[in-house]
Amino acid sequence: MxxxxxxxxxxxxxxxxxxxxxxxxxxxxxxxxxxxxxxxxxxxxxxxxxxxxxxxxxxxxxxxxxxxxxxxxxxxxxxxxxxxxxxxxxxxxxxxxxxxxxxxxxxxxxxxxxxxxxxxxxxxxxxxxxxxxxxxxxxxxxxxxxxxxxxxxxxxxxxxxxxxxxxxxxxxxxxxxxxxxxxxxxxxxxxxTDEKNTDTLTLTYEKVQTLRYGENPHQEAAFYKEGNVKGASIANANQLHGKELSYNNIQDANAALEIVLEYQGPAAVAVKHMNPCGVGIGQTISQAFAKAYEADPVSIFGGIVALNQEVDEDTADQLKDIFLEIVIAPSFSAKAMEILTVKKNIRLLEIPMEAGANKQQKVVSVVGGLLVQDADNGAVSAEDLTVPTKRKPSEEELEELLFSWKVVKHVKSNAIVVAKQDQTLGVGAGQMNRVGAAKIALEQAGDKAQGAVMASDAFFPMPDTVEAAAEAGIKAIIQPGGSKRDEDSILACDKHGIAMVFTGMRHFKH
The missing domain is CATH 3.40.50.1380 (Methylglyoxal synthase-like domain)
Known part of the structure; x- marks a missing residue:
């Protein structure tokens, strides 16, 4: 035959x-x-x-x-x-x-x-x-x-x-x-057909690379990308320099990218363990990075930096003196590449950011299943805010509040961010109670907390966070509102002359 x-x-x-x-x-x-x-x-x-x-x-x-x-x-x-x-x-x-x-x-x-x-x-x-x-x-x-x-x-x-x-x-x-x-x-x-939460869900991903290991050396891992991924994404990154990305690198890089995409003007974000340790905005990308670095020059060591504009010579000169795992940007100038590639191991990732964030659904695995939800694309503007306190925030404070609100959205809950003059001063992340997160952020801010603003990812169930803020010299607070005990926090703010605004939107991040 x-x-x-x-x-x-x-x-x-x-x-x-x-x-x-x-x-x-x-x-x-x-x-x-x-x-x-x-x-x-x-x-x-x-x-x-x-x-x-x-x-x-x-x-x-x-x-x-x-x-x-x-x-x-x-x-x-x-x-x-x-x-x-x-x-x-x-x-x-x-x-x-x-x-x-x-x-x-x-x-x-x-x-x-x-x-x-x-x-x-x-x-x-x-x-x-x-x-x-x-x-x-x-x-x-x-x-x-x-x-x-x-x-x-x-x-x-x-x-x-x-x-x-x-x-x-x-x-x-x-x-x-x-x-x-x-x-x-x-x-x-x-x-x-614009269908969501269908009775069955079939996802498909294509392998990008096998990773050396996962979160720890005893865990096997690989990186996959969506078959038709759109928008600014780590999966679409063009690696220009440095050794292969690790599992933790990819997680941190994704967190940094999501935060920097919140800002239109020059912005810089430093991330460690998927939480921002420093965020700054400025007139130039070099100025924005200087603020992000000064926000926490200790935690940035070994961190990931994301910038939303081309890395120029001035910015590269600042970056080269710090031990960083990854720098992410939409592009790098020829001079910046010359400066940064002297460092053998630093990863330089080029990611086009004009398309904005990947607005698709978020998928998280649990044992035996998946949780699926829309990406947290919620945002507020000054017009969305309500002011329940006697003192109203000044225009400058209002800008600082909105700046810090964009940061706290990306901090693990319970989350508190202290900020002033387009720069984070303290970040309290992933605490079991809100006042604990506030104390961490305020301690990190130190004397700089005097006259600064505070953002909270969820409402205050009691006035203890306001009391801690007042003791540190915080002048304005942004939070979702909606607690049965909002009035207690409002009275505490009025007592200390603090302006507080409600967003009507929370940003839990687990």
Missing amino acids: KKRALISVSDKSNLLDFAGGLDRLGYEIISTGGTLKKLQEAGLPAVPVSDITKFDEILDGRVKTLHPNIHSGLLAQRDNPSHKQQLEERDIDPIDIVVVNLYPFKQTIEKEGVTEEDAIENIDIGGPTMLRAAAKNFHDVTVIVDPADYQPVLEQLEQQSLTKESRKILAAKVFRHTANYDAMIAGYFSEI
Whole structure:
């Protein structure tokens, strides 16, 4: 019985070398459409699939391989006498190798201005069907979806060493591939129909790299990106210099990026352990970084810095004198690169920020499940604030309050931020009670807290935080409001001459 291979590929890289190898090994090649044309133009004997099906391709190519003569040849079990007899009765030959990759659905929907019609026409039907049929029958059929597997498979065929285990590994790759393909299509349709919290959720990610380890050396880890990630994202970063990112680097870099994207003008953020240790804004990016550094020159050591404008020579001169793991920016000037690349290990990440933050949903794993929610894109302006205290904030205080509110949104709860003159002075993060977080932030701010402002990610259940703020010299507070005991905090503010504003929006971050 002759050996047969069916080849129908969208990605034609390395196709001719592989098909030529199969031809030399005595395989009859069956093919379709553009693949058939390319093989025949190269002088390789290839049989049109219509010769096998006895049925012309119809509906503009939508139907060509969906036929019993193809799928019987794929699914028949070679050691099953009944299957063998049925094939013989119908004059159907088995197919031993299937080489298929799919219509470029992902690449299509990534195009600017893609139409729904274009997306739909790039949903492959026959390809996944053949792949799944061949993968199901991996005991007898070799199925290849990745051009990277052409040469290894060819070598094993030449050496007659292609085992069932090898075919099983190839089949597993196929099922991952078709699952990924279907998940992208499902995601696209959920997006265009604006459906959320559907009864089932299928997510798909593509591997970026294997990491040296996870949070700790005894944990294995890898970094994956969404198949169609949009907006400013660590997954889209272009690493210009330095060693590979670690698991913790990626977490911290993501936290820094999310914070710096809150600001329109020149801004700089320093992060340690996913919390900001210093945030500054200024007239220039160099001035913004100087403020972020001065906010906490101790904690920034070994930290991650994100800037929302090009790193220039002046900023690079400041950065080079500090031990930093990563610097993130939309670009680096040639002079900045010259200065910073002297440091062998510092990672320089270029991330376009014009598109703004990735506004998609957040997914967090729990044991045996996932939590899914919208990204926290909530923001407030001066017009959204209410002032329940006798003293109203000055214009300068109001700007400082809104600056600190953008920071506290990204601090682990319970969270308190103390700030003044476009610079954080103290950050209290992840405490079990709010006054504990306030004491940490105020202690860090020290004497600079005199005349500063305070932000809290959630309301005050009692006036003890206000009392601590008053003792340190805080002049204005921003918080969500909404506690049953708001009045206690309002009275405490009035007692000490503190202006307090309510946002009506909280920013818990767990």
